[in-house]
Amino acid sequence: MxxxxxxxxxxxxxxxxxxxxxxxxxxxxxxxKADRGTITSEPTEDKNVVSEE
Known part of the structure; x- marks a missing residue:
């Protein structure tokens, strides 16, 4: 070369x-895989928040 x-x-x-x-x-x-399992098993709390008046 x-x-x-x-x-x-x-x-x-x-x-x-x-x-x-x-x-x-x-x-x-x-x-x-371990992180994927923990992410799917933990429910998201932001969607379940109920506003109290």
Missing amino acids: NRRKKGNQILKARAKKANAKLTSKNKPKYIS
Whole structure:
């Protein structure tokens, strides 16, 4: 591999990594199975609030 090709390859790889960091991440944050179980078992109290007058 000649010197020019190797240099271009390194620069392309750096540009690709920098571009990947700048793009928005569409993947949702991972929630473990244990956390999913606790989230579904806990009822939300905000929906059950009754205003007393």
